[in-house]
Amino acid sequence: MKFETKAIRLQTDRSQHKEHSTPLFPTSSFVFDDAEDMRAKFDGEVQGNIYSRFTNPSVAELETKMAALEGGEKAIATASGMSAIFTCFASFLSSGDHLIMSRAVFGSTFRVTENYLLKWGITFDFADPGNVNSWTDLIRPETKILYLETPSNPGLEIIDLEEVAKICKQHNILMVVDNCFATPYLQKPLKYGADIVIHSATKYIDGQGRVLGGVIVSTADLIAEMIPFMKNAGPSLSPFNAWILSKSLETLAVRMDRHCSNAHDLALRLEMEDGVKSVRYPFKKDHPGYKIATKQMSGGGGIVAFEVENGLSQGQRFLDAIKMCSLSANLGDTRTIVTHPASTTHSKLTVEQRAAVGITDGLIRVSVGLEHIDDIFNDISQALKASMNQY
Numbered sequence: 609m610k611f612e613t614k615a616i617r618l619q620t621d622r623s624q625h626k627e628h629s630t631p632l633f634p635t636s637s638f639v640f641d642d643a644e645d646m647r648a649k650f651d652g653e654v655q656g657n658i659y660s661r662f663t664n665p666s667v668a669e670l671e672t673k674m675a676a677l678e679g680g681e682k683a684i685a686t687a688s689g690m691s692a693i694f695t696c697f698a699s700f701l702s703s704g705d706h707l708i709m710s711r712a713v714f715g716s717t718f719r720v721t722e723n724y725l726l727k728w729g730i731t732f733d734f735a736d737p738g739n740v741n742s743w744t745d746l747i748r749p750e751t752k753i754l755y756l757e758t759p760s761n762p763g764l765e766i767i768d769l770e771e772v773a774k775i776c777k778q779h780n781i782l783m784v785v786d787n788c789f790a791t792p793y794l795q796k797p798l799k800y801g802a803d804i805v806i807h808s809a810t811k812y813i814d815g816q817g818r819v820l821g822g823v824i825v826s827t828a829d830l831i832a833e834m835i836p837f838m839k840n841a842g843p844s845l846s847p848f849n850a851w852i853l854s855k856s857l858e859t860l861a862v863r864m865d866r867h868c869s870n871a872h873d874l875a876l877r878l879e880m881e882d883g884v885k886s887v888r889y890p891f892k893k894d895h896p897g898y899k900i901a902t903k904q905m906s907g908g909g910g911i912v913a914f915e916v917e918n919g920l921s922q923g924q925r926f927l928d929a930i931k932m933c934s935l936s937a938n939l940g941d942t943r944t945i946v947t948h949p950a951s952t953t954h955s956k957l958t959v960e961q962r963a964a965v966g967i968t969d970g971l972i973r974v975s976v977g978l979e980h981i982d983d984i985f986n987d988i989s990q991a992l993k994a995s996m997n998q999y
């Protein structure tokens with residue numbers, strides 16, 4: 609089956625009612641036929657649902673689909689993207705271990721590392737996303753995981769997955785990729801040698817801004833090493849959210865096609881606008897990662913970043929002048945969302961720290977939605993003009 613078909617047709621067993629659409633199983637536990645059935649299931653001798661912190665059919669359907677779509681053997685769904693990332697760290701890192709992390713990672717990923725992993729005796733080093741060759745120098749005998757995001761949030765930095773995979777294989781390090789921005793429809797990191805793929809399903813997998821969720825995809829062996837943390841620490845996904853996300857996957861391919869075409873179109877149109885200093889989009893020829901992006905991705909994704917000429921103050925004036933698009937913290941929604949990282953998500957960093965992850969004071973991130981491109985462009989264009997008036 610092709611990608612689109614798997615996203616629609618892979619399913620768990622239907623109930624006695626033979627419903628056509630995906631059923632929802634909102635139950636915290638399951639019943640057993642008799643003492644022997646209960647014993648065998650608890651023992652693991654017979655596979656079966658016991659308690660929804662361990663397994664649930666609605667969650668299982670999402671896991672089956674995500675594993676198939678990423679080209680992995682197995683998946684674990686979790687309550688959020690962050691709990692997926694934490695499940696992976698908690699399962700593979702012990703006190704004394706070392707982690708290498710691309711400098712351009714999601715804010716909470718960095719904060720978990722700095723505030724918790726460090727406290728538990730796990731050290732880390734940042735790697736420069738622009739220079740993969742320099743990553744080898746950071747490797748120590750105790751390095752266990754190399755963690756990266758491509759394209760990165762919000763700077764849209766691109767990292768060569770194949771090159772990083774070579775380094776990891778050579779040094780026997782687990783390569784973990786946050787594939788949230790690309791989704792498996794545009795990029796399959798496992799194919800390029802990654803060991804573990806992580807998703808914030810909250811973003812494009814849901815795609816409609818409704819629920820939080822996370823997914824980890826890998827080999828059956830590596831997933832088996834993460835299941836005990838999932839079962840015992842309990843970052844499990846709720847059946848309701850899993851049901852939403854499983855239904856959402858049915859439209860992922862068509863949504864991503866439109867996100868990509870709207871975003872690419874917006875990037876090209878913004879380039880011609882007064883007051884715009886630069887426009888970043890992975891599939892635009894002047895992007896420094898263009899060659900790598902077009903090699904490992906089948907579309908440029910739905911995020912465009914552009915820089916206004918007059919820094920912090922124009923960035924905020926631009927947001928104030930927006931009429932249709934949403935000022936919101938999410939991304940990957942049907943609704944176009946504009947954010948100004950320097951005054952919000954990254955305001956606690958110094959100018960130099962922001963620059964190191966590709967965030968300038970005038971940077972605007974647009975999560976390009978599925979509205980008509982003319983309406984998206986017109987709103988952004990009128991806000992640009994209004995924000996320029998005072999200079």
Ligand SMILES: *Cc1c(COP(=O)(O)O)cnc(C)c1O
Pocket residue numbers: 688689690691714716757761786788789807808809810811820821822
């Ligand atoms: C949002 C996001 C996360 C965290 O996901 P949640 O579902 O909000 O916990 C992780 N990585 C990236 C790239 C994200 O955009």
